[in-house]
Amino acid sequence: MEEIFRFYLDSKTIFFHNSLSLKLSTVDDPKSGYGLFIDPSKFKNEELNNETIQLLRIPKLCTFNIDTLLTLLEDKNEFSTEQQFQRSNDKIKNSLREIMSYPNFSKFLTETNLLVIYFLIFQSIHDTCEIPRNIMYYLKNVLMSIDVETAVDSIEDIATDYGHYPQIFGLQETISIFKGLFQDLLKVSDIKHLYSAIISRCLEIPEKSEAKDDEFTVHSTLVPVLDFANHENTQKNAYFDVDPSNNDVLLLLNTDAVRESTTDSVEVFISYTPTEDLFSMLITYGFTPDFKGYPQFWTMSFDRCFLRDYTESSLNADLRLFYKWLHVNPTVSLVKHKHNGQARWFINDTTPEFDMLLLPFIPPLDDTRTPRWTYDSNCHLMFANMHCLANPETNEYATMIAENYRLLLEERELNGNDFMDIPQLAWSLHYKDAESGSLCRRHTDSEEATTVLQNQEEEEADATNSQFISFFRRFLTYRKSTLATSTSSIPNASNVIYEQEFEIIDDLLTAIDNQSTVFFSDLNIVLNVEPSVPPPLRFLGDHMEISENEEKSVPNCEDPASYIPDNFTDFFQDEMNKHASFFQDN
Ligand SMILES: C[S@@+](CC[C@H](N)C(=O)[O-])C[C@H]1O[C@@H](n2cnc3c(N)ncnc32)[C@H](O)[C@@H]1O
Numbered sequence: 001m002e003e004i005f006r007f008y009l010d011s012k013t014i015f016f017h018n019s020l021s022l023k024l025s026t027v028d029d030p031k032s033g034y035g036l037f038i039d040p041s042k043f044k045n046e047e048l049n050n051e052t053i054q055l056l057r058i059p060k061l062c063t064f065n066i067d068t069l070l071t072l073l074e075d076k077n078e079f080s081t082e083q084q085f086q087r088s089n090d091k092i093k094n095s096l097r098e099i100m101s102y103p104n105f106s107k108f109l110t111e112t113n114l115l116v117i118y119f120l121i122f123q124s125i126h127d128t129c130e131i132p133r134n135i136m137y138y139l140k141n142v143l144m145s146i147d148v149e150t151a152v153d154s155i156e157d158i159a160t161d162y163g164h165y166p167q168i169f170g171l172q173e174t175i176s177i178f179k180g181l182f183q184d185l186l187k188v189s190d191i192k193h194l195y196s197a198i199i200s201r202c203l204e205i206p207e208k209s210e211a212k213d214d215e216f217t218v219h220s221t222l223v224p225v226l227d228f229a230n231h232e233n234t235q236k237n238a239y240f241d242v243d244p245s246n247n248d249v250l251l252l253l254n255t256d257a258v259r260e261s262t263t264d265s266v267e268v269f270i271s272y273t274p275t276e277d278l279f280s281m282l283i284t285y286g287f288t289p290d291f292k293g294y295p296q297f298w299t300m301s302f303d304r305c306f307l308r309d310y311t312e313s314s315l316n317a318d319l320r321l322f323y324k325w326l327h328v329n330p331t332v333s334l335v336k337h338k339h340n341g342q343a344r345w346f347i348n349d350t351t352p353e354f355d356m357l358l359l360p361f362i363p364p365l366d367d368t369r370t371p372r373w374t375y376d377s378n379c380h381l382m383f384a385n386m387h388c389l390a391n392p393e394t395n396e397y398a399t400m401i402a403e404n405y406r407l408l409l410e411e412r413e414l415n416g417n418d419f420m421d422i423p424q425l426a427w428s429l430h431y432k433d434a435e436s437g438s439l440c441r442r443h444t445d446s447e448e449a450t451t452v453l454q455n456q457e458e459e460e461a462d463a464t465n466s467q468f469i470s471f472f473r474r475f476l477t478y479r480k481s482t483l484a485t486s487t488s489s490i491p492n493a494s495n496v497i498y499e500q501e502f503e504i505i506d507d508l509l510t511a512i513d514n515q516s517t518v519f520f521s522d523l524n525i526v527l528n529v530e531p532s533v534p535p536p537l538r539f540l541g542d543h544m545e546i547s548e549n550e551e552k553s554v555p556n557c558e559d560p561a562s563y564i565p566d567n568f569t570d571f572f573q574d575e576m577n578k579h580a581s582f583f584q585d586n
Contacts, residue, residue: 065222142197201222235269238268239271315373333347359453
C-alpha cells in the first residue's frame with residue numbers, strides 16, 4: 001500500500017503535508033488495515049498556532065464521483081487517440097444503455113450504485129478499451145487490491161437470518177441485479193469485491209453549487225489517499241471539508257489534538273458517521289468500533305413471521321396485521337450505554353417510533369373489560385359501504401364491490417410489504433373522550449392513537465410497558481433459538497453480526513430477568529445523536545406470508561347491507577369524509 005501513497009505523492013497533483021505517512025493502523029482489529037499518520041514534530045510553530053492544519057488538498061478532478069467521471073471520460077486529452085476516445089465512450093454508453101433498460105433497475109438507482117456500475121464497466125472493458133489513467137490506477141491498485149470484507153461477501157448466508165432487515169434486503173436485491181448485469185463479464189467474487197471496496201471507501205463530500213451562492217450539494221465520492229483515513233469517534237482528530245473556491249477536498253487536522261503530543265507518530269482519525277449504528281457499520285464497513293463511552297445503536301427488526309404468530313396479546317388478530325394497518329415500522333431502536341459502571345444495551349424508548357410500537361399493548365380501560373383495539377375481520381364490508389356511499393350509482397353492485405375489496409385486502413394483508421397503503425378501517429380504538437368522558441370507538445392512524453398513550457395514568461403506562469416487555473422477552477428468546485441453529489454453517493465474515501446480536505439479546509434478557517432497567521429513558525440521559533430509522537420493507541414483490549396458525553378467521557357476513565359500521569366506529573361520516581378521495585371512482 002505504501003507504493004500507492006508514493007505514487008500520489010510523486011504525481012504532485014495532490015498536496016501532502018510533509019508530516020503525513022501511510023502505515024498499518026494502530027486500531028486493535030485485523031479489519032483496520034492501513035491508516036494515515038502524522039509526525040507532530042514536523043509541524044512548524046506558526047502552523048500549531050492555527051486551529052487546523054491542512055494535511056491533504058485533493059483537486060476535484062482527482063476524486064471520483066458521477067460528475068468527475070463524466071468530465072474525465074469526455075476529455076479527449078485523457079485518451080491516446082481520438083479513436084480510443086470514441087471507442088471507450090461508445091462502449092461505456094452502450095453498456096449504460098443496456099443497464100438502464102434492465103428490469104427493476106430504477107428501484108435501486110442511487111449515486112453510490114451508479115458509481116459502482118461505472119467501475120464495474122471499467123473493470124469489464126479495460127482489456128479492450130482505454131480508460132483514463134487516473135481512473136485505471138485507482139481501480140487496479142486501490143479498489144481491486146485492498147483487503148476488504150463487508151456483509152456483501154456472505155450476503156446469501158446473512159440473508160437467511162437478516163433478510164427482513166431493510167439494509168440486507170436492499171443489498172441482496174442490489175447484488176443480484178449486479179450479478180445479473182455483469183456475471184458474463186466478471187467473476188462474482190470480483191463484483192462483490194468491487195462493490196465492498198467502493199461502499200466502504202465512499203465519502204459524502206459537499207460541493208459548492210455553481211449556480212447558487214452558499215448552497216452545497218453532497219455527492220458520493222471516492223477520494224484517493226483521504227480514503228486511507230480510519231474511523232474513531234472517541235479519538236477523532238481530523239475531518240474533511242471542501243474549499244468553496246474550487247471544490248478541492250481537504251483533510252484538516254484539529255491542531256488541539258496534537259499540540260501537546262510527544263510521540264513522533266499519531267494516527268489520523270476521522271468520523272465516518274457520528275451515530276455508530278453497528279448493524280449499518282458492519283454492512284458498509286465490515287467492522288464495529290469498540291465501545292469507549294460513545295453511544296452505539298442497533299435497530300432490531302422483528303421477524304415478520306414471529307409477529308404474525310404472536311397470539312399472547314389481547315388483540316383479536318395478530319401483531320403483524322396491527323403494525324401493517326397502522327403503518328408502524330416493526331423495528332425497535334436499541335442503544336448501548338454505560339450504566340452503574342457497566343456498558344450494556346437498553347431499549348431506546350425516547351423516540352416517537354417507540355410510542356407507536358407500544359400501541360397494541362395498551363391495557364383495557366379500567367372500567368371496562370373491552371380490549372383497546374378490535375380488528376374487524378369483515379372490514380371489506382366497511383370499505384364497500386363507504387364506496388357505495390361515495391358512488392351512489394354503484395349501489396346495485398354492492399355485493400360484487402364487497403368481494404373485490406375482500407380480495408384486495410386479503411392480498412394487501414398477506415403480501416410482504418410492511419405498510420398497507422390503504423385507509424386504516426380495520427382496527428378500531430376504544431377510548432374515553434377527554435371532554436365528555438364517554439366511551440367511543442374510532443378508526444385511527446398511529447399518530448392519533450399515540451395521544452392515548454400520552455394521556456395515560458402512571459399505572460396504565462406501567463401496564464403497557466410491562467405487556468411490551470413480555471412480548472419482547474418472547475421475541476428475544478425466539479430470536480436466540482433461531483440464530484443459534486444457523487451460526488455453525490456461516491463463514492467468518494458474518495460471525496461478527498451474529499456475535500453482536502447475541503451480545504445484545506443476552507444483555508437485554510439478563511436485564512429483563514433481573515428486573516433491572518431496560519428502558520433508556522430511566523437513565524435520564526439526553527442522546528445528542530440518533531440513528532436514522534431504516535425504511536419499512538416495501539417491495540417484496542409477490543412474496544406472501546404464511547402463518548403457523550393456519551385457522552384464518554372466515555368472514556361471517558358477506559352482505560354489505562346488513563353490516564353495521566357503528567359496531568366499529570362512532571365517527572363513520574367523519575372517516576368517510578377523511579378518505580373520500582380514496583373511495584371516489586373518478
Ligand atoms: C475508508 S477505508 C480506510 C482505509 C483502510 N484501513 C485500508 O487499509 O484501506 C475503510 C475501512 O477501514 C477499516 N476501518 C476503518 N476504521 C476502522 C476501525 N476503527 N476499526 C476497524 N477497522 C476500521 C474498515 O475495514 C473499513 O472498511
